[in-house]
Amino acid sequence: MKEKNEQTPRVYFDHNATTYMRKEIIELMMPYFGEKYGNPSSLHFFGQEGRAALDKARAQVAALIGADPEEILFTSGGTESDNLAIQGTVRKNRDRVKRPHIITSSIEHPAVLRTCQALEKEGSEVTYLPCDRQGIVDIRRLEEIIRPETVLVSLMLANNETGVIQPVEDAARITRKLGVPLHVDGIQGVGKIPVDVSALGVDMLSISPHKFYGPKGVGALYRKRGTGLAAVYSGGHHEVGLRPGTENVPAIVGFGEACRITALRLEQEMKQIGDLRDRLEKGIRERVEDILLNGAGKRRVPNTCCVTVRRIEGEALVLNLSVLGFAISSGSACASGESRPSHVLIAMGLDPVDAQSTLRISLGIGNTVGDVEAFLEVLPEVVQRLRKLSPI
Amino acid sequence: MEIVNAAFFDHFMDPRNVGVLEDPDGKGKGGDPSCGDWLVIMIKVREEVISDIRFQCRGCSAAIATSSVTTELAKGKSVAEAREITAEEIEKGVGGLPEEKKHCSLLGVTALNAALDDYLYGKGKKKA
Numbered sequence: 001m002k003e004k005n006e007q008t009p010r011v012y013f014d015h016n017a018t019t020y021m022r023k024e025i026i027e028l029m030m031p032y033f034g035e036k037y038g039n040p041s042s043l044h045f046f047g048q049e050g051r052a053a054l055d056k057a058r059a060q061v062a063a064l065i066g067a068d069p070e071e072i073l074f075t076s077g078g079t080e081s082d083n084l085a086i087q088g089t090v091r092k093n094r095d096r097v098k099r100p101h102i103i104t105s106s107i108e109h110p111a112v113l114r115t116c117q118a119l120e121k122e123g124s125e126v127t128y129l130p131c132d133r134q135g136i137v138d139i140r141r142l143e144e145i146i147r148p149e150t151v152l153v154s155l156m157l158a159n160n161e162t163g164v165i166q167p168v169e170d171a172a173r174i175t176r177k178l179g180v181p182l183h184v185d186g187i188q189g190v191g192k193i194p195v196d197v198s199a200l201g202v203d204m205l206s207i208s209p210h211k212f213y214g215p216k217g218v219g220a221l222y223r224k225r226g227t228g229l230a231a232v233y234s235g236g237h238h239e240v241g242l243r244p245g246t247e248n249v250p251a252i253v254g255f256g257e258a259c260r261i262t263a264l265r266l267e268q269e270m271k272q273i274g275d276l277r278d279r280l281e282k283g284i285r286e287r288v289e290d291i292l293l294n295g296a297g298k299r300r301v302p303n304t305c306c307v308t309v310r311r312i313e314g315e316a317l318v319l320n321l322s323v324l325g326f327a328i329s330s331g332s333a334c335a336s337g338e339s340r341p342s343h344v345l346i347a348m349g350l351d352p353v354d355a356q357s358t359l360r361i362s363l364g365i366g367n368t369v370g371d372v373e374a375f376l377e378v379l380p381e382v383v384q385r386l387r388k389l390s391p392i
Numbered sequence: 393m394e395i396v397n398a399a400f401f402d403h404f405m406d407p408r409n410v411g412v413l414e415d416p417d418g419k420g421k422g423g424d425p426s427c428g429d430w431l432v433i434m435i436k437v438r439e440e441v442i443s444d445i446r447f448q449c450r451g452c453s454a455a456i457a458t459s460s461v462t463t464e465l466a467k468g469k470s471v472a473e474a475r476e477i478t479a480e481e482i483e484k485g486v487g488g489l490p491e492e493k494k495h496c497s498l499l500g501v502t503a504l505n506a507a508l509d510d511y512l513y514g515k516g517k518k519k520a
Contacts, residue, residue, distance in 0.1 A: 311450060312450070313428055313429070313450060313451050313452050313455070315452040315453060316404075316451065316452050316453045316455075316456060319404065319452075319453040320404075320405070320453075323401065323405060341428075352428075353425070353428060356428045388410070389407065389410055389448060389449055389450070389456060390430075390448060390449065390450035391430060391431075391432040391448035391449070391450060392425060392430065392450050
């Protein structure tokens with residue numbers, strides 16, 4: 001076993017948790033922390049400078065997903081976007097529907113799941129669609145589940161743990177036919193696959209730029225013109241009154257730039273990452289026995305590999321690899337620290353012990369063939385060490 | 393979880409007394425294979441003193457590190473002294489644990505006591 005020393009690499013394989021920021025984005029943001037500090041709501045020239053930056057970024061975000069700038073609401077991040085879409089829809093319908101009904105899935109991110117659970121306690125009803133062994137949400141019964149009280153369907157575009165792309169387009173055909181709005185948590189999809197809101201047919205879409213080399217602490221909710229939504233908290237007139245609060249201008253500028261660059265480079269960069277992921281999975285298959293590559297046969301975002309290394313506890317594997325210079329995650333970063341196995345893997349029908357033995361490796365544009373090869377050198381040794389420790 | 397101390401990493405990366413004993417005098421288990429953490433401890437006893445001890449563990453980093461500490465604490469102690477080993481002592485041996493990992497140090501106590509029980513009363517009992 002190699003010891004930690006000066007030679008220890010620093011390889012980041014956890015891009016679904018967050019990414020670094022592109023240097024050119026940081027540079028573009030800097031003046032808005034400094035001399036360009038005006039409040040976009042102010043009428044004077046300081047304010048107008050901020051307003052112009054905001055408008056530009058809004059157009060850039062809209063362009064990435066084929067929306068109109070007026071359809072973009074800036075928020076503090078993906079979690080807030082999900083909350084605004086779900087809670088805001090329920091609020092909007094509160095007077096019309098006594099017991100609002102929401103349909104979502106069992107593999108959503110906690111930002112959606114826990115929001116739905118909180119609304120259940122406040123009198124809403126929620127139906128959780130199951131998923132299959134490959135991690136694809138089963139929407140076959142969606143049409144019959146929708147009823148007059150159904151105010152919203154909320155599904156994710158790509159799962160954060162498996163990367164598996166969900167049948168959002170098919171769901172949209174049904175929701176549009178029945179006149180129910182569809183919210184899509186696009187946080188793990190936008191920036192990794194081409195997304196066009198009209199082609200997808202969604203009514204709302206949550207976006208988070210720190211998953212594609214932009215800043216943290218900022219996000220957006222695309223809201224198709226005419227979609228009923230109420231603000232979740234009270235304040236000023238910002239973001240057409242749906243998201244009060246002075247805008248985080250530097251972060252929004254960075255968000256816009258991240259979208260602009262992504263639109264230009266998505267195809268080429270994702271091809272490159274997809275090739276790396278294939279190399280990684282082929283290597284794992286060849287060098288480590290008794291593993292499962294979850295969702296590998298299905299359409300996935302190109303950067304994510306979800307691998308079950310049986311007979312080892314995922315946390316031990318993650319920490320051991322961290323000591324050796326590789327940053328990966330076991331299950332979702334939000335779920336680790338809790339000893340419960342990932343709800344996504346359980347919903348997929350994995351045995352709970354296997355679910356606890358699962359790693360999420362998520363690649364990024366900064367990763368190289370050398371990183372993957374170095375990881376494939378180390379992984380078998382670590383697996384062997386931990387399996388030798390195990391009585392199972 | 394935040395674990396930064398050297399003792400913890402030492403026991404996690406280089407655990408002591410790993411493996412099995414041929415013909416052990418006592419064998420005990422802790423944890424539950426169906427919930428993830430699973431520890432087996434085996435002991436050899438000579439003149440009421442634990443002369444050798446081995447463990448195997450499938451569990452998180454804290455389970456592995458605390459199991460290693462447990463075996464170090466027990467080795468060379470009399471059967472009666474080994475009974476007195478507490479979760480707090482084990483936790484101290486890894487330089488403390490974050491709140492959500494404190495239960496891991498109980499795993500060692502459970503398995504060690506089960507091994508002692510097995511030596512005294514169980515099928516492993518032999519050689520007066």
